[in-house]
Amino acid sequence: MGRKDLIGGSLWENYSQQVVDRMNQPRFRGELTEEEAVRRGGKLIVADWGAESCGDTVRLYWIVDEKTGVILDARFKSFGCGTAIASSDVMAEMCIGKTVDEAVKITNLDVEFALRDEPTRPAVPPQKMHCSVMAYDVIKKAASLYSGKEMKDYDEDEIVCECARVSLSTIKEVIRLNDLKTVEEITEYTKAGAFCKSCIRPGGHEKRKYYLEDILRETRREMERENADRGEPSFDTLTLVQKLKRIEAVLDESVRPLLARDGGGLELEDVKEENGWLNLYIGYRGACRGCAAGQAGTMMMIQQKLREQLGEKINVYSL
Amino acid sequence: MDSRIYFDNNATTQVDERVSEIMHPFERECYGNPNSLHSFGMEVRSHLATALDRLYAGISADDEDTVLVNGCATEGNNNILKSAWITQILNGRKKQIITSRVEHHSVSHTAAFLASMGVEVVEIPVDKNGVADAGALRELIDPDKTALVSVVWANSETGLMNPIRELCGIARENGVLFHTDAVQAVGKIPVSVRDIPVDYLTFTAHKFHGPKGVGGLYIRRGAPFVPLLHGGDQMGGLRSGTVNVSGAVGMGLAMELAVASLPYENTAVRKLRDSFEDTILTLEGTFAVGSRDLRTPNTSFISFKGIEGEAMLWDLNRAGLAASTGSACASESLEANPLFEAMNLNKDLSHTGIRFSLSRMTTESEVNRAAEIVKNAVLRLRAISTADQI
Numbered sequence: 001m002g003r004k005d006l007i008g009g010s011l012w013e014n015y016s017q018q019v020v021d022r023m024n025q026p027r028f029r030g031e032l033t034e035e036e037a038v039r040r041g042g043k044l045i046v047a048d049w050g051a052e053s054c055g056d057t058v059r060l061y062w063i064v065d066e067k068t069g070v071i072l073d074a075r076f077k078s079f080g081c082g083t084a085i086a087s088s089d090v091m092a093e094m095c096i097g098k099t100v101d102e103a104v105k106i107t108n109l110d111v112e113f114a115l116r117d118e119p120t121r122p123a124v125p126p127q128k129m130h131c132s133v134m135a136y137d138v139i140k141k142a143a144s145l146y147s148g149k150e151m152k153d154y155d156e157d158e159i160v161c162e163c164a165r166v167s168l169s170t171i172k173e174v175i176r177l178n179d180l181k182t183v184e185e186i187t188e189y190t191k192a193g194a195f196c197k198s199c200i201r202p203g204g205h206e207k208r209k210y211y212l213e214d215i216l217r218e219t220r221r222e223m224e225r226e227n228a229d230r231g232e233p234s235f236d237t238l239t240l241v242q243k244l245k246r247i248e249a250v251l252d253e254s255v256r257p258l259l260a261r262d263g264g265g266l267e268l269e270d271v272k273e274e275n276g277w278l279n280l281y282i283g284y285r286g287a288c289r290g291c292a293a294g295q296a297g298t299m300m301m302i303q304q305k306l307r308e309q310l311g312e313k314i315n316v317y318s319l
Numbered sequence: 320m321d322s323r324i325y326f327d328n329n330a331t332t333q334v335d336e337r338v339s340e341i342m343h344p345f346e347r348e349c350y351g352n353p354n355s356l357h358s359f360g361m362e363v364r365s366h367l368a369t370a371l372d373r374l375y376a377g378i379s380a381d382d383e384d385t386v387l388v389n390g391c392a393t394e395g396n397n398n399i400l401k402s403a404w405i406t407q408i409l410n411g412r413k414k415q416i417i418t419s420r421v422e423h424h425s426v427s428h429t430a431a432f433l434a435s436m437g438v439e440v441v442e443i444p445v446d447k448n449g450v451a452d453a454g455a456l457r458e459l460i461d462p463d464k465t466a467l468v469s470v471v472w473a474n475s476e477t478g479l480m481n482p483i484r485e486l487c488g489i490a491r492e493n494g495v496l497f498h499t500d501a502v503q504a505v506g507k508i509p510v511s512v513r514d515i516p517v518d519y520l521t522f523t524a525h526k527f528h529g530p531k532g533v534g535g536l537y538i539r540r541g542a543p544f545v546p547l548l549h550g551g552d553q554m555g556g557l558r559s560g561t562v563n564v565s566g567a568v569g570m571g572l573a574m575e576l577a578v579a580s581l582p583y584e585n586t587a588v589r590k591l592r593d594s595f596e597d598t599i600l601t602l603e604g605t606f607a608v609g610s611r612d613l614r615t616p617n618t619s620f621i622s623f624k625g626i627e628g629e630a631m632l633w634d635l636n637r638a639g640l641a642a643s644t645g646s647a648c649a650s651e652s653l654e655a656n657p658l659f660e661a662m663n664l665n666k667d668l669s670h671t672g673i674r675f676s677l678s679r680m681t682t683e684s685e686v687n688r689a690a691e692i693v694k695n696a697v698l699r700l701r702a703i704s705t706a707d708q709i
Contacts, residue, residue, distance in 0.1 A: 012633070023633060029703045052670070052706065056627070059705045077705045081629035085703060296436060 014125040016117040023082040028092035032061035047142035056080040069099040083131035091135035108136040129163040130196030163195035235311040264288030323639040329676035335528040345565035370571030377574035379511040383540040393425035395521030395536035398547040406543040407466030415439040419451040451481040472504035478618025479609045506577030507615040518542040529573030533566030589616035598690040617677040625706025634696035
């Protein structure tokens, strides 16, 4: 959050001129017919992707030279927003002259890059990246219709975040290598989850096979098990005194500095182990005392930090 | 002269010239703080009193009731829900707040926040007409458990009006507090807290040709209330912060003018809206959501098959027509339109809705031009669209 986030509604101002131009005047919209394919000595491919109920559908037409596999011509139709129309247009253009095998390597990132006015400025705002994914999927569909292969044969790896094209293996690797503990950190390292956010947790714009929250939790669990195998005890198995030391360390590192920024602080006043839960009772100091957020947002934040770093079965209460 | 056409009056309205004029003196001449003892304060107070008179009269509030001038309806809605939480749930024995499936975010997101704090939040579903189902409220409400029922009077997107008289009656029979967000009702239909005895009602000036950044919150005499803003004793200590005097004065006059315009709104504006809608509906693959007699007289929410909402809005804007869409692609969140889901409408259409909202400033020639612009946009975008059967 900061100054640039304070005024909303700027979606359209963040489109590149190329997106605007192609939305206003798509160059490759339309259809290709059997007659046209015959005339040009190629095979007609018509691929449909998406569903109207998801807000995006695209149809891609190719005429492919069967001797060389070269795409002689391409057109598209789209039920979609400005970004979807513009990216379908550029995608169709990019297909022409490539072989089918070359075309399937075009990703939504290439499409977005081609729509940029300047190499360093994104063509669309982050939440619209999602709308360019469709243009990528439909190429694979067209290629599979042409070659008779399955669509998934064109996928090299399981993709978790379609917008940023980040794979499952990359995410797991980055969690392990950098000892990541939050979804925000994953996003910072990989850009996964930075755009339409559907892949963070269920309930977003579209259903996903994998979610970052689940991947993080499972990878952390795997890491913990491995540590346990190596003789480093997991939090649950520590004695109460050892647990307290670990809790204090998390409070010092991740909580107290935040509270201190607002002139507040906290102390751990009491600990109870009940039914497998560790219940912590905290007392606020300084400006945090009497602050309404202390019973709400702040307390939830503290509990979340402890759960992320130590274990799920921790509750935080304020006295 | 601005040749653009503004059909987005449910988002905000143009300030009436008379309102604009009456507000001016409070910046350079009459700039005193109404809470000051001296003459600068004194000369402001009488104007503030007139503004309050107009607001009380506008919604038929009793002198024993309270009408607070605050920042906006979002503030009022937050205030009522959080106040109910504090007074009835945290410091009382109730557990639950009932809202509906068709609320503005200032109610639904506040309710979601309260749910995260442990409050049980229940939503009244909508019936086949798209309005909150009173029968469902009868089932849901529990005098021992329900702290507050909060239902929007008219939905901002469709203009569909909920049966507030009936819903309020059910809440009262059960001794449960009742709030309505009347933002889209004030100035469009008669709103009287004497006729329909709600406990709380919220409105905002900029939806009825008043200024932005000032709203009103009605609290029936004796209804429990905890302020959102603590501080000085402005507004009797119920809404601290120096009063936005020019805003309050502007809102007062805007309310008076809006109430006086109700007959015009219900005849002339309704006629313009109906004729616009009739013209649009001659295009194939279009339908209007909600029956006309259940809608506020200025609003049409129309689905254009095969045309995504943001793309439509883009073309309309290029041609100089401002409207709005609930389409996911135009929002930050990428969520599908919850109203379509709530009304069980065809899911394929949930990304195709465009809202046109007129006002008493709308002219017949604008309506004719707007219909032409819509027609052209539909032709262009359908030529791009994959939707085969329109």
